[in-house]
Amino acid sequence: MSGGITIEFEELAKRFDMRVVFRSVSGRVGPGEVLAITGPNGSGKSTLVTILCGLVRATRGTVRYRAGSDGEIPRESWRDHLGIVAPAMSLYEELDALENLRFFALVRGVRDAEKRCRASLERVGLDPERKTQVRGFSTGMHQRLKIAQAILHDPEVLFLDEPGANLDPAGQGWLEELVGGQRRAGKTIVLATNDLREMEWGTSRVALSG
Template structure:
């Protein structure tokens, strides 16, 4: 049984130099549900997602990860989080398989060729494709980012504009994929402006522009 993780964030503020990006943002993402972050361009959706991932420290406020045992220590977050975002690029000099293999090794996972291949097939990529990622279309890169995000079977999935660059069939597949992730008990947070993606979750945090 998956141990769900609740993400609680309160009073989140962030400024870059003199520019205030957000102020007093609060919310909660629960296991088995999809939290949608919305807001106009430049409202700080991507920044908030990176704050939730621990990649950026907020200027004010705090983010807490809670599971059945209490608060998850910050150094353990990386084991529990999977993330796909434009800010998280893949290695363009490596093939899709090499990228996944690197992510598995650096996370200390046992490298199982079949598991990596299945991970690529699951997102609609050909594991035998010899092309390096630099030669991929943006849609294919997006699919690979999703494969990388779920490689270590995380409890939390953070997605920034996940449907961007995907064709209509890809967007249908993505909706099913993300709903499936939540149904398996994961906590999913999606930052998006897309009207269809906004309907994925019932929980919502709207960031002011």
């Protein structure tokens, strides 16, 4: 697919039973752009991310993925184009890092899976030969592995929900480089964060009031 993907969302509202999470949120993010979603705890940043990636349906409003000359991408195909890091999404704790990535590569039909998995692990600073199950990882290593999983298939859209959580200063610096590199490569990035430094990466911003 050429030209990258633009995500447009209009008048989004989400309610769980009687609790209104947010109402009337609109925005747009295109290739080479970073949309920063900010707001206090409980304002619905993660909920908005799950709606934008197609995991949860909004109570009201629309989300569209547009792919340059190819037009609108149907909702059931969104998963083919996106990678995601989110605190509520875990990897398989009984598998080691390489086994986890190999699994996600195979179900995504990634070519040269073994090579790509090893390259992704090395890119986030994890040893592909390490046979420790993920349950034995530190929270920082866990986060690095989640990021490796998200970029494994070189997606056109990257959702990063608190990506710097649990990363040490070196890891945060490396994450900044990664986001910058993805942006220069024309990827569409949605970033949900409360971190002032991460907010600076955004080229546009949606602020949720809570």
